[in-house]
Amino acid sequence: MAKTSLLTTTTLVAGLLTVSAAFAQDYDLVINNGRVIDPETLFDDIANVGIKDGRIVAISQDALTGSETMDATGHIVAPGFIDTHFHFQMPVGYSLGLRDGLTSSMDFEMGCAGSYMAQWYEDRAGVTQANYGCAVSHEFARAMVIDGSDGDYMRDGPLAAYDTRVNTGWSATRPTLEQGNAILEELDKGLQAGAPGVGSTVGYMRSGVSSREMFEVQKVAARYGRPTGAHTRYTLGNDTAENNGAQELVANALALGAPAIVLHFNNDGWQLAHEMIIKLQEQGHNIWGEVYPYAAGSTTINAEFLVPESWIDEFGRRYEDTMLDPVTGEFYTLETYKETVASEPARPIVIFKQPKENEAKWLTLKGVTMASDAVGAMPYDAPWDYPLDQLGGTHPRTAGARGATIRLGRENNIPMMQLMSILSYNAAKHLGAIGLKSMQERGRIQTGMVADIVVFDPELFTDNSTYEQGSIPSTGMKAVIVNGQVTVRDDVLLPVFAGQPIRFDPEDKPRFEPISEEAWNAEFSTGMPLPSDFTGAFPQKVEN
Template identity: 90%
Template sequence: MMKKQRHLVAGTLLMSVMWAVPAFAQDYDLVINNGRVMDPETLFDDIANVGIKDGRIAAISQDALAGAETMDATGHIVAPGFIDTHFHFQMPVGYSLGLRDGLTSSIDFEMGCAGSYMAEWYEARAGVTGANYGCAVSHESARAMVIDGADGDYMRDGPLSALETRKNTGWSATRPTLEQGNAILEELDKGLQAGAPGIGSTVGYMRSGVSSREMFEVQKVAARYDRPTGAHTRYTLGTDTAENNGAQELVANALTLGAPAIVLHYNNDGWQLAHEMITKLQEQGHNIWGEIYPYAAGSTTINAEFLEPEVWIDEFGRRYEDTMLDPVTGEFYTLETYKETVASEPSRLIVIFKQPEENQAKWLTLKGVTMASDATAGTPYDAPWDYPLEELGGTHPRTAGARGATIRLGRENNIPMMQLMSILSYNAAKHLGDTGLKSMQERGRIQTGMVADIVVFDPELFTDNSTYEKGSIPSTGMKAVIVNGQVTVRDDELLPVFAGQPIRFDPEDKPRFEPISAEAWSAEFSTGMPLPSDFTGAFPQKVEN
């Protein structure tokens, strides 16, 4: 009851601001009339008019508002633009797919971008990007650069550099020396110094290469900046025990270091326990959260360690013929074609079926999670923004339709719309904003003064159209997608509007990197801590008669 009363008070305070529309404030840039306005933070849910001025929400009122442009939203929901913290397709055509699906802010908190190229990555998107854009600094890229010598123009592609770096295996299988370990950590620090919102780690792909000491030190680098580490956790994909052990490693490190953390796409075996752990930590005030996406299948490169026959077949008891799909040919792999493709095209993207379909809707009802698509690249991945989206090939349906699928599944399963708006937008903004990231403190909300990132959609018609056979068919039913006050999608049509802004911290002049000591690094492989020079043993010496 107290919680409900707090929401009512918050809603009353918001309403008092909404109604305080000065008489002279009539000429807004854009007015959205008669929509069902929903704000997940205050739980405001009512028919109202929204006035936008200079890229921000200037008024929310049941009084008539006048503007240079008006939009009738009768029968539509007006909600915060959707935020995705796990969006790999950080290219012009990738943003276009996301925008058609209601995406207004895209961040990659898993694969991430190389620290040395972080500033260039942001600069390349300034003024030419339809959605807001951000990228964590990449643990995987740092290892590829230090261990495999990866370095070239492809590193400027950020997350998609993995299509090249994963052709080698040192980054995943090699235990670094102390010198290499410090070089990896320093590369991560460079990205944070350049303003990256945190660190992204694919430790789940590096089972034999990353020690627990290294993972702890990686999270320590982020902790010095009070920023989160997001991880495809160790042992994912795995059993319900191993998966949770990986999540517990990430969370235990974060709690020890007093740092935020994101358990990426934990909608796998053992997800019930992972969710209980995350929510109980949130109740205790810790900034720990997790992601889900509403699909029974995932996607990755075919040479992932957990897909090797010794793991996927012998340990997990799966068959390629039932679980591993080529999204380009539409055919399932056999053991023979798997081996041939790993040898000839090790970074080829595949779709992997891993969970019962009935879980898809269950994940959308979870408290305190974010819906993060894990959007993968289609082909050609470097196509221009206005490339015919239906002609893109080789991608998972979540790339084009994760948000549409969320609304459709919610509609089919009677999931409250406010819950869906929370996991699609506000929850990510809240957790990232609590790290001090200003651009997220003023998004994910429909309130006066907030940035006007807004979606306007028909709750009965907005839906996904992408399938496992044709993964790039855009979603439909989106009346408008507004990014920083500018209409970027109107009636399902992409417009040549590039209003996207960077999601990042201000760059810093000085690094915060501190090299790890030889004693700490080698302790991972020793039998114990160094002993005093006069130590004679734990037990009394035998006395000779």
């Protein structure tokens, strides 16, 4: 479908408000009288939507009828929400996300091990309620090669980190040339299997990953024309270090002619990071970034940037008012921090890091996406209909990032078109630009597009999760429609498993090219050989 973002209002209305009389009563589902919002075309009007065979086939101000009708009077009808940073890729995780309006979930940070990528998608086929996708994991490739981490738990994708992070080689060890090539080959396996890109947690591996390795990691993705998403080097850090990490990712991408995602850059220095992203977009580069509306983040307690030498000595923070255990509801002390790192190094924690007033500011930024960074809650392998009041503690963004976005937008008068753009269309636009068909036909309310749709009351839809109770689902969602099938109705999740894979078609041949010893060790060399006719960089002294 041709893009229509530059069309006149008259042409937009004519193109969007169409219906064929021949199919007037042949719709599977009709959504009547809703405020229909399409962020790509900026269409915003009361209309009726007809759905057939999983796609939007009519948008009209004429009356429509179908096998099933839904009255959306007073409700927003918008593209289903897309999240590129959703770690909880398990049945109960999708359950929480769907109640929050999530129709498409991907993990572009932790990702899935390349050798298990095909199996990861196979495990979810036909039994998943939301659309699902996973980048190939830089961290897991290092854990497999350096620590020997492997096993059936790798099929869990991002949540395998609860097992791999009990070791430290993946984060602290500089690989040999042989190991480096094995890491890159493992990444290539995932891309060959159809992964939408590479995910890197280089910010957790700042001492173990050289600049050469990061460049080569992005080069693997570049050979497929796919993005690298990174928890950038030096995050968490100060405003200079944070942006230096983002600049590394972006400079590599520009040199390689590849897309890139600056993951959750809503930390110190975020204003400059956003300015850089926007200026690159204005020049035509497929570079974008993520934000989420929380002043606190979440990670495992053994994260490198949380050691006392960094968190206390360098950043001037205290565990007593910044590091929360979401299960017990208690803040750590230096003593309990050290005890827990020794006994349970992969224990999840919540870390307070930004002023609360920034939460709404981030949602006003153009050219970014809202990505939740949803983390797991125990038992993370629970079935889709597990009682949510029995889930363990987790960061509230897991259950409520989209509800929080709408609530903060309501409280701060942020235009609904802006919110729908960062919740859905922007991610689809950037991923569609790399040739990912599943994203070219989502994130939009237009005829011919896949019917991934949310219907919600803009005055009532809200988050309910808190730092004390992070697994309470959002409410106010009249319907969540996945591939044309109603999956959530009036906040109740239905036994509907319409989720489709978000991936490229697998390829027969790898594109992996081993790096040479000279290139791998370049950062340790004394310099490139000088040309034979070199006479010196400075003027020769002239004798009188």
